[in-house]
Amino acid sequence: MKISPLYFTKEALYSFRGNLVQSIAAITTVALCLMVVGLILLVLFVGGALIENIENKVEIQVYLEGADITAAASTVTKTEIENQAHETIRAWPEVSGVEYVSKDEALEEFRETFQDNPDILNQLSDNPLPASFRISLVDPRDVDKVAERIKQLPNITGLVGDPETNIEYGRDTVEKLFALTKWISYAAAGFAGMLIFVSLVLITNTIRLAIFARRKEIAIMRLVGASSWFIRWPFLLEGMFEGLIGSAIAIAALTFIWQTFFGNLASGQVLAFMSFPFDEIPFTELVLLLLASGAVIGSLGSVIALRRFLRV
Amino acid sequence: MIRLKNVSMSYSGDKPALIDVNVEVAKGEFVFLVGPSGSGKSTFIRLLLREYLPTRGTIFVSGQDIVHMRHWKVPYLRRNIGCVFQDFKLLPNKTCFQNVAFALEVIGRPKHIINSTVPEVLRLVGLEDKINRYPGELSGGEQQRVSIARAFANKPPILLADEPTGNLDPATSLGIMTLLSRINRTGTTVIVATHDRETVDSMRQRVIALEDGKVVRDQQKGVYGYED
Numbered sequence: 001m002k003i004s005p006l007y008f009t010k011e012a013l014y015s016f017r018g019n020l021v022q023s024i025a026a027i028t029t030v031a032l033c034l035m036v037v038g039l040i041l042l043v044l045f046v047g048g049a050l051i052e053n054i055e056n057k058v059e060i061q062v063y064l065e066g067a068d069i070t071a072a073a074s075t076v077t078k079t080e081i082e083n084q085a086h087e088t089i090r091a092w093p094e095v096s097g098v099e100y101v102s103k104d105e106a107l108e109e110f111r112e113t114f115q116d117n118p119d120i121l122n123q124l125s126d127n128p129l130p131a132s133f134r135i136s137l138v139d140p141r142d143v144d145k146v147a148e149r150i151k152q153l154p155n156i157t158g159l160v161g162d163p164e165t166n167i168e169y170g171r172d173t174v175e176k177l178f179a180l181t182k183w184i185s186y187a188a189a190g191f192a193g194m195l196i197f198v199s200l201v202l203i204t205n206t207i208r209l210a211i212f213a214r215r216k217e218i219a220i221m222r223l224v225g226a227s228s229w230f231i232r233w234p235f236l237l238e239g240m241f242e243g244l245i246g247s248a249i250a251i252a253a254l255t256f257i258w259q260t261f262f263g264n265l266a267s268g269q270v271l272a273f274m275s276f277p278f279d280e281i282p283f284t285e286l287v288l289l290l291l292a293s294g295a296v297i298g299s300l301g302s303v304i305a306l307r308r309f310l311r312v
Numbered sequence: 313m314i315r316l317k318n319v320s321m322s323y324s325g326d327k328p329a330l331i332d333v334n335v336e337v338a339k340g341e342f343v344f345l346v347g348p349s350g351s352g353k354s355t356f357i358r359l360l361l362r363e364y365l366p367t368r369g370t371i372f373v374s375g376q377d378i379v380h381m382r383h384w385k386v387p388y389l390r391r392n393i394g395c396v397f398q399d400f401k402l403l404p405n406k407t408c409f410q411n412v413a414f415a416l417e418v419i420g421r422p423k424h425i426i427n428s429t430v431p432e433v434l435r436l437v438g439l440e441d442k443i444n445r446y447p448g449e450l451s452g453g454e455q456q457r458v459s460i461a462r463a464f465a466n467k468p469p470i471l472l473a474d475e476p477t478g479n480l481d482p483a484t485s486l487g488i489m490t491l492l493s494r495i496n497r498t499g500t501t502v503i504v505a506t507h508d509r510e511t512v513d514s515m516r517q518r519v520i521a522l523e524d525g526k527v528v529r530d531q532q533k534g535v536y537g538y539e540d
Contacts, residue, residue, distance in 0.1 A: 216401070216403060217403060217414075219401065220401055220403065220414070220415070221418045222387075222390070223361070223390065223395055223401070224390065224391070224395075224415040224418060224419060224462070224466070225387040225388060225389070225390035225391035225392075225419050226387060226418035226419055227384070227387045228384065228387070230418060230420070231418075
């Protein structure tokens with residue numbers, strides 16, 4: 001009899017059946033753990049995509065509230081200062097675009113926003129809104145740097161009046177958002193790691209029991225000269241089966257959760273305004289990742305459990 | 313065939329189990345290893361199986377230095393050494409046939425060879441009519457015959473027996489020893505660690521006596537020689 005995969009598979013299934021309750025316990029644990037891990041990953045993906053959405057909306061508003069220095073008989077006109085600043089800012093590598101919004105355009109936008117509140121609009125006698133630059137960025141994380149640099153521009157008071165109040169970018173919101181994203185990722189990774197550790201311990205325990213139930217056979221195998229891998233394979237396969245079945249259950253549960261919960265969320269009113277790119281969730285990769293994790297947890301658990309028994 | 317040179321062995325912390333043992337066993341010899349409990353007989357056997365490594369000294373089996381042997385080669389060493397124990401070490405859920413076949417299966421022997429070898433060795437040990445019985449249905453002596461059949465199934469050049477008659481009555485014991493000596497006559501080197509004064513005295517083979525881990529006597533056609 002050649003050492004055949006079929007033999008090892010048969011042995012693994014035999015041991016699996018003989019140890020059914022323990023095996024089911026291990027599978028359930030792996031399934032639960034991987035389900036939580038998968039859920040965390042899904043939430044991270046969704047959250048990440050949402051945050052990216054928000055991040056992309058981060059822009060710097062520069063209100064051009066500078067005094068009309070033409071009247072003060074200056075050598076440069078206000079328009080010249082504005083044009084120059086526009087050119088300068090647009091040339092910065094961090095900046096992806098500078099949009100000039102004139103007083104009239106600002107008023108138009110204001111009217112659109114408040115079209116349901118004619119009272120407010122009626123109270124506007126003339127146009128109180130300043131013209132502004134809307135600066136969008138290549139990487140939203142540069143927002144602080146770019147805003148500071150704008151404040152250092154020559155003639156900045158001529159451009160905006162008071163730079164502290166008239167250069168806006170929702171600084172606190174942005175910083176909190178970045179900190180939160182980072183913190184959530186770390187916490188989730190830590191939690192997932194802990195769960196994986198727990199599944200590993202449980203698989204190890206199950207396989208250890210399976211080994212213990214067959215310790216006489218193993219002792220005899222050692223004695224008559226069966227090679228280590230010959231003894232190891234069935235248990236390794238058993239652990240791998242259990243890990244894979246566990247991850248398959250987790251994937252099924254996740255798919256169900258995804259379709260009933262996230263699916264509704266996306267099509268319903270809750271997230272509709274976010275224009276969330278649901279197609280971008282890498283579901284195939286996630287499935288593969290979970291299957292691989294299950295297999296790795298299972299086989300690693302078996303190897304750990306077998307170490308002690310194979311020494312002699 | 314087997315050579316121990318200046319072999320000492322101590323389990324962690326305890327007093328040494330073997331002290332400076334020098335023994336040579338030629339191919340085809342039959343050797344009794346005698347001595348009171350705790351004299352180091354079992355340690356001697358287990359060192360030859362490389363279940364343990366000696367604290368000092370070298371051991372050669374079939375020309376191979378088994379002390380410095382690679383870990384993965386140990387299974388192949390054991391395929392050349394059949395082994396019999398006091399407690400038989402049979403699998404209770406397998407028949408005689410399956411117990412013997414198991415030993416051949418796990419070292420990857422082809423099925424047709426197993427099917428022809430197993431009945432043959434079971435006939436050699438006189439159990440041809442109990443081939444499908446379970447160990448629980450057999451007497452102690454019969455169980456030990458199954459375990460000898462298993463040890464011999466692969467036709468190893470060396471057969472080690474650690475107290476093979478320890479659980480058996482004198483008449484049965486003699487039968488087992490006769491069987492071992494018959495296996496020896498096929499050219500197999502046999503080493504038997506035993507307490508069994510009567511069989512040792514009656515068989516007149518080489519006797520190596522151990523006492524507190526030392527070889528105190530090595531005698532051709534010897535007797536047991538202790539008053540214990």
